[in-house]
Amino acid sequence: MWGHTALSVLELAGIFVFAISGALTAIQKGFDAVGILVLAEVTALGGGVLRDLVIGATPPAAFQHLGYLLVPLAAAAVAFVAHPVVERLAFTVLLFDAAGLALFCVTGTLIAYAHGLGSVQSAVLGVVTGVGGGLLRDVIARQTPALVRVDTDLYAIPAMAGAAAVALAHHTAIPVPVYAPLAAALIFAFRLTAMLRHWK
Amino acid sequence: MWGHTALSVLELAGIFVFAISGALTAIQKGFDAVGILVLAEVTALGGGVLRDLVIGATPPAAFQHLGYLLVPLAAAAVAFVAHPVVERLAFTVLLFDAAGLALFCVTGTLIAYAHGLGSVQSAVLGVVTGVGGGLLRDVIARQTPALVRVDTDLYAIPAMAGAAAVALAHHTAIPVPVYAPLAAALIFAFRLTAMLRHWK
Amino acid sequence: MWGHTALSVLELAGIFVFAISGALTAIQKGFDAVGILVLAEVTALGGGVLRDLVIGATPPAAFQHLGYLLVPLAAAAVAFVAHPVVERLAFTVLLFDAAGLALFCVTGTLIAYAHGLGSVQSAVLGVVTGVGGGLLRDVIARQTPALVRVDTDLYAIPAMAGAAAVALAHHTAIPVPVYAPLAAALIFAFRLTAMLRHWK
Numbered sequence: 001m002w003g004h005t006a007l008s009v010l011e012l013a014g015i016f017v018f019a020i021s022g023a024l025t026a027i028q029k030g031f032d033a034v035g036i037l038v039l040a041e042v043t044a045l046g047g048g049v050l051r052d053l054v055i056g057a058t059p060p061a062a063f064q065h066l067g068y069l070l071v072p073l074a075a076a077a078v079a080f081v082a083h084p085v086v087e088r089l090a091f092t093v094l095l096f097d098a099a100g101l102a103l104f105c106v107t108g109t110l111i112a113y114a115h116g117l118g119s120v121q122s123a124v125l126g127v128v129t130g131v132g133g134g135l136l137r138d139v140i141a142r143q144t145p146a147l148v149r150v151d152t153d154l155y156a157i158p159a160m161a162g163a164a165a166v167a168l169a170h171h172t173a174i175p176v177p178v179y180a181p182l183a184a185a186l187i188f189a190f191r192l193t194a195m196l197r198h199w200k
Numbered sequence: 201m202w203g204h205t206a207l208s209v210l211e212l213a214g215i216f217v218f219a220i221s222g223a224l225t226a227i228q229k230g231f232d233a234v235g236i237l238v239l240a241e242v243t244a245l246g247g248g249v250l251r252d253l254v255i256g257a258t259p260p261a262a263f264q265h266l267g268y269l270l271v272p273l274a275a276a277a278v279a280f281v282a283h284p285v286v287e288r289l290a291f292t293v294l295l296f297d298a299a300g301l302a303l304f305c306v307t308g309t310l311i312a313y314a315h316g317l318g319s320v321q322s323a324v325l326g327v328v329t330g331v332g333g334g335l336l337r338d339v340i341a342r343q344t345p346a347l348v349r350v351d352t353d354l355y356a357i358p359a360m361a362g363a364a365a366v367a368l369a370h371h372t373a374i375p376v377p378v379y380a381p382l383a384a385a386l387i388f389a390f391r392l393t394a395m396l397r398h399w400k
Numbered sequence: 401m402w403g404h405t406a407l408s409v410l411e412l413a414g415i416f417v418f419a420i421s422g423a424l425t426a427i428q429k430g431f432d433a434v435g436i437l438v439l440a441e442v443t444a445l446g447g448g449v450l451r452d453l454v455i456g457a458t459p460p461a462a463f464q465h466l467g468y469l470l471v472p473l474a475a476a477a478v479a480f481v482a483h484p485v486v487e488r489l490a491f492t493v494l495l496f497d498a499a500g501l502a503l504f505c506v507t508g509t510l511i512a513y514a515h516g517l518g519s520v521q522s523a524v525l526g527v528v529t530g531v532g533g534g535l536l537r538d539v540i541a542r543q544t545p546a547l548v549r550v551d552t553d554l555y556a557i558p559a560m561a562g563a564a565a566v567a568l569a570h571h572t573a574i575p576v577p578v579y580a581p582l583a584a585a586l587i588f589a590f591r592l593t594a595m596l597r598h599w600k
Contacts, residue, residue: 026348032400034356035348049254054449056458058256063321121463135540140335142344144542148426148435156434200432226548232600234556235548249454258456263521340535342544 011107012071014100019044019072020086020093022137023079029141033080039137040076041069047132051108051125055115094195102187105130105159106180109166119170123163130159154194162187211307212271214300219244219272220286220293222337223279229341233280239337240276241269247332251308251325255315294395302387305330305359306380309366319370323363330359354394362387411507412471414500419444419472420486420493422537423479429541433480439537440476441469447532451508451525455515494595502587505530505559506580509566519570523563530559554594562587 022043026036045062052060062068079086086093108129112122131147134155138145146152162183169179193199222243226236245262252260262268279286286293308329312322331347334355338345346352362383369379393399422443426436445462452460462468479486486493508529512522531547534555538545546552562583569579593599 029344029348030350031348032350032352035345035350038348038356053253053453054459054463056256056456059254059315059317059321063254063317063325066318066320069320069324115459117459117463118466120466120469121459124469125463139339139539140345140348142342142542144429145435145540148429148431148438148540150430150432150435152432156438229544229548230550231548232550232552235545235550238548238556253453256456259454259515259517259521263454263517263525266518266520269520269524339539340545340548342542 017096019075043137119167123167126163158190217296219275243337319367323367326363358390417496419475519567523567526563558590
């Protein structure tokens with residue numbers, strides 16, 4: 001069984017933590033309440049919207065189910081009220097962020113493939129889904145994108161490895177419900193190790 | 201009567217003043233003539249193009265009727281030639297900008313709703329239509345987006361209030377020609393008061 | 401004969417040099433390997449992706465033929481390994497960049513026209529195709545876009561002149577295989593002269 005409910009819960013959890021990271025960035029930059037909300041929404045939904053525009057799936061998922069818009073709103077409120085607590089939970093946030101990256105990247109690759117893209121192109125779009133929101137966050141917040149900085153731990157590389165694994169698995173007889181969670185686990189474990197060992 | 205002509209005139213007026221704000225930003229930043237034109241076009245048309253890409257209405261309106269591309273060109277020329285005058289008219293420009301915001305936000309919400317989006321999603325896309333161009337202007341001009349700065353008077357909040365009013369009215373029997381102008385007037389009055397009282 | 405193969409080779413050459421310019425920017429900014437790859441891909445493909453999203457041709461060409469994604473990867477590798485050599489070849493790179501600009505701008509205008517856009521709108525979208533990737537490169541690399549800076553030699557103006565020539569030619573009996581190369585040659589020669597004479 002694919003476990004659609006479990007997937008949706010995980011996806012909303014990923015959206016939540018991406019939104020938290022956007023909201024915290026806005027707070028650090030001294031933005032106002034609107035800025036916190038904008039950065040929460042853009043960080044959480046930007047990657048998926050880019051993916052859906054590229055594959056021509058309009059309106060994007062973010063504009064179809066209300067949860068996609070409301071979860072970042074809730075995350076912005078949590079970050080606004082409780083950011084000293086949230087910042088102390090920095091590692092927990094990074095853990096969830098790694099889970100969000102893993103999930104977005106794998107589902108993004110699968111969705112692109114289901115829309116007829118080639119397997120390499122699907123993998124690239126999966127990575128875009130995973131890292132696009134954070135890139136837009138950094139552009140709006142006027143900071144050098146974490147994605148391209150030398151001093152940040154590996155982020156895109158684990159995403160690329162996992163998306164490549166999914167792309168390879170497309171050509172095998174392994175069923176999606178087997179390789180998709182494995183690829184997500186690969187991204188999560190790789191990213192976690194990169195964080196703990198400070199791989200650059 | 202919906203008054204299509206009046207609406208078109210208002211819309212082109214909104215495009216014109218948004219373009220003026222883009223052109224003035226380019227002049228303040230010391231950009232060249234191309235920069236003035238680029239920033240005028242992006243500020244005036246960016247929000248609507250984003251909206252049309254999200255709802256899948258391609259090519260976007262901005263690429264369908266020539267007026268959409270030519271009005272920002274005219275605004276750029278006016279700003280280039282007469283910017284000392286235009287800058288002395290700063291308050292007048294802000295007045296028109298508030299009118300443009302009101303109009304873009306309400307029509308954006310209505311267009312999204314007509315394309316089958318939910319009412320909350322339509323309101324969000326209406327706000328994106330109203331504030332998107334200014335956000336792109338600030339990103340290209342490398343300044344902290346006015347949208348997220350603490351020291352700017354309320355801008356997105358009036359837009360959100362008006363878009364929410366439209367979204368609520370969708371669920372009533374009130375006809376569009378009644379509530380649309382009222383919602384636009386609400387945004388305009390709210391934004392004007394925020395400017396005059398320096399509500400942050 | 402349209403010479404599809406020659407056109408494809410030229411297009412991939414244009415993508416290659418645009419990617420080189422993105423990769424060199426990333427290296428100058430001290431970005432990591434991921435940053436070099438991201439900037440190479442975005443610079444090379446960004447303009448065409450914007451064009452395809454606007455005309456509703458999804459998935460964009462960049463996600464249809466593998467060469468589009470792989471050529472910037474190769475360019476990033478070349479720039480990474482050999483950037484001191486590439487930088488000494490700065491003028492050669494600029495030569496190819498001018499060729500890429502000419503080609504992207506003319507093919508962008510033709511593709512937009514073939515998708516039913518008006519001739520002025522097609523010309524505008526052709527210019528967007530030519531300059532869009534460089535604009536995105538500069539936004540991500542956090543530098544004032546070369547497109548709008550006063551101290552850069554003319555770049556958008558030659559593109560506009562060539563796209564306008566194509567738009568005008570649409571209304572004549574001159575066949576595409578005649579005017580398209582002429583318009584590309586016009587952009588190339590105009591841009592080259594602007595560089596050599598430092599026209600601002």
